[in-house]
Amino acid sequence: MSGARLRIAPGYRLQWEPAQSCHVLLYPEGMVQLNPSAAAVLELCDGSLDADGIVAALEAKYPGADLAADVRQFLEVADERGWLRSA
Template sequence: MTTNISPTCRYEIRPPFLFRWEESQQAHVLLYPEGIVKLNATGGEILKCCDGRTSVAELIEQLARRYNASDIDAISKGALNFLEVSHGKGWIRAKA
């Protein structure tokens, strides 16, 4: 991916996508007019933080605490990769 994601970036879910917990799927999902994307637990946790207020650095810190991770580099790499893919698919956009 070519997206430049900095620690100070803040992301939000891009319309027309709707992020929510889907009880029938027992997972977080992204709904859009053409369908649904079922997210794994970590993907759901990352997109929960894409609220337009939480910076990438704060998102990574929250994930590290949530998963009691000692390897912050691995958490950071995984989160940045997911954000790049999500941005590339048009699920999220940078908050101005």
């Protein structure tokens, strides 16, 4: 995943779900409820940024927060679950 621009995998869709009062990741077999941090990361997975770019964007949005390790760990889990693809 290093250096690859990341996007949400085909068949998955990130959206706000009013009934759940949270962002969800929809896929043909169901949905995953996301916490705000996970949603913030996945919103940046639009094919324009790699993992370093996603970390940098979030650190710019939340100055002073040490996010790199947590963001990279989440991206690894999301990749393992098939939620992400290289753009």
